[in-house]
Amino acid sequence: MLLGAVGGKLRPLQSDVFAVTQAMLALPLRCLPGTRFRRGLHARKRIMAALREEMAARNHHHHHHDLLSVLMQRRQLGHPDALTEDQILDNMLTLIIAGQVTTATAITWMVKYLSDNRLIQDKLRAEAFRLELKGDYSLTMQHLNAMDYAYKAVKESLRMATIVSWFPRVALKDCQVAGFHIKKDWILNIDARSLHYDPDVFDNPTVFDPSRFDEEGEGDDAKLGRAQQQKRRLLVFGAGGRTCLGMNHAKIMMLIFLHRLLTNFRWEMADDDPPLRNGNVPRLKNDAPSAHTHPQFLIMFQIN
């Protein structure tokens, strides 16, 4: 979608994309060799060179149907608000990191949670088969809207995994939050993970339970109040004016992936307790999240 079939050519750059995500939250030690930040800068250069090469190749071949082509065509046709070459490159890298790494990681965790929770997996499978889709079908919005429990499972996976653990904001004026005095221009970090694991809002927060979202829109005042609280505190895609641009796209991708997986496979973790790797995006140690576009993604799971 971003880069069409060329995605394969860029696969060797996966570790560079990871290095850039690591550098984003590192101390900006530009001049010291071997630092995370510097490794990220070098990685970014290699990614940009590969994208630039791809753009040069496309100047002669116009048969791609993806975002890169759309942006390039607007430029070639002299559209008044067309992006410059550097802006196109920047946007592509932003979308690779903001859209690809996040969604791949979220899907991986969802598959793991469902491997750990077979009853929920079976309930989801039953819902998927109730749609009675046969043969070579395409999923429509109508189908997606009928995946009520799957949607809750997607939400619950996003809560438990909290792919973006925290995000920053700058205070525009002096203010007070929960008794704390915040001065203008201070940078605050919203700790989304702590909110998502707050037992006062999410009962048994370490338990994977899509049904915790059942009460949204129904029940007595106490239940509705609780549901409202959950809604306000669930910040998997951020909040306010900078809320994730790809939020709906990501949820739809997760739903479609889940549906295809449930209706074609049963799976279990090859390793019951894969350790976590430190970093700003929670990952399994075997690097599975970054490989989800490749068939080998399934190596970490045993498919029956």
Ligand code: HEM
């Ligand atoms: C499960 C997948 C995803 C998660 C968990 C996620 C999460 C986030 C979060 C937490 C933010 C920061 C929001 C804030 O500061 O309030 C963000 C921003 C952003 N996301 Fe996503 N995202 C996902 C998928 C995507 C996709 C698929 C795209 C694009 C195709 C995308 C594009 C963006 C962009 C462009 C921003 C910056 C928005 C801005 O600053 O105005 N994201 N995302």
